[in-house]
Amino acid sequence: MKSTLRISLKAGERIFINGAVLRVDRKVALEFLNDVTFLLENHVLQPEGATTPLRQLYFIAQMILINPEGKDHSTAMFRKSITMLLTCFKNEEILAELKRIDALVSTGRAFDALKAIRGLYAIEDNILNNHELPPTMVEQIRREIAPWR
Known part of the structure; x- marks a missing residue:
């Protein structure tokens, strides 16, 4: 049997659990006794924060987790984006x-993919700051993803 997972939340914090959004009104500890898909509020990227190609990919991958009804659409958009x-x-x-992130999402491990994408932010920032990825290409990626947000 897997060990339990315990998470503490402060008053007013939100957590996304299996597509549901919960907000707590006081300090609380949650104990997950089985497998669950969740995101803490501080790991949720808002649409306006998806300003770079990898942050846009992160936004799409998080939608796979927090919007189960739209999972097929989000997964299709993820495939299109990762290919690009x-x-x-x-x-x-x-x-x-x-490539590893693509495999993670393909095997239902979107949460792990999010961690991996966040780990690439510093490299991406360096690439963008040094113009190793042409601004026209960045803009093309934004245009492809923008209507979806």
């Missing part, structure tokens, strides 16, 4: 990790 990113990026570390 694999052709745009030239950095070997990002390319290898994007």
Whole structure:
């Protein structure tokens, strides 16, 4: 049997559990006794925060988790986006990790994919700051994903 998971939340904090959004009115500890898909509020990226290609990918991957009714649509958009990113990026570390992230999502491990995407933010920021990814390409990626948000 897996061990339980205990999470503490402060008053007013939200947690996304299996597609439901819960807000607590006081400090509370939750103990998950079985497998559950959840995101803490501080890991949820709002649409306006999806300003770079990887943050846009993160936003789409999180929608797979927090919107079960739209999972098929989110997964299709994820596939389209990851394919586009694999052709745009030239950095070997990002390319290898994007392939791993794709495999994670394909095997139902979107939560792990989110952690992996967050781990690439610093590399992406460096690439964008050094203009290793042309601004026109970044804009093209934004246009592809923007209508979906």
